[in-house]
Amino acid sequence: MMYLQPKKQSLVKQQGSALMLALFVMIVLMLLGSALVKILSTSSETIAQEVIGTRALMAANAGMQAHLQKTFPLNTPNPQACPADFSYDLSAVDGLKHCWAHVTCIAYSTPAPGESYYRFVSQGDCGSSAIDSESIGIVRSSRTLQVEARNL
Template identity: 30%
Template sequence: MFYSKQRGSALMVAIFVMTVMAVMAAAMIRIDWSGQTTTTREVLATRAWFAAHSGNEYLLSRLFPLGQTTADTQVCLGQPITGLDAALFQCRSLTLRCETREVGTQSHQQYYLTATATCGSGEMSVTRTQETWAKALSDTTP
């Protein structure tokens, strides 16, 4: 008689356990998806950062070429500079700018370099900008 009163309790326990396991599985999938998204954004951000850094290095090498004692002022006309392709960094765009700035009453020419790189597309798009100041010094060697 006691056995007949407990009929179906195993079914209820099984349904409860399956429900709890399904909720836990869904939570684990969500955590894994979130982790993949974070990793993708970090990779794209690193690519964009290094692309922008390389852009500024490229600008500096054009502004102050090896073997010259003065800066090449034709580089810094305030217009976007071409010559470095964003595809080299697997990025969508790379914008390079160089501007001449007058700061106070200093006798040295100062340059403001900006490189902006955008990697990824749509919702997974990351942009990084790096700014660099450079100063042309007069040749004081004897």
């Protein structure tokens, strides 16, 4: 039986092709890896913004409830006068660290004697760290609630 020897010329032409293939595969894998890192980073930023937005809504709600309680105290037949604008630092409340609520109250026209109408606006602000005017690179969110109320 006779074996044919491959020509040395064809071996010379194929030298380095495996190196080029390995280099191509490495570049493709690096591009896929960097795209995955970018997607994960964007996803975590979105989740952080959503969580801080929910905390801002809860801060606005807490400020609103506190201001409504000042205006309509329990076991008192008549509401109090519209309380002054007030800012609540909610950092001491579990889950509302770095959160503030600013609440305003406006009393407006009463169509019938003895009836009082109020408009409360509460803005909750939360951040991923302390909110300063010089803060850079923190996630910050704000939510606003409006409630209209009247005495019974």
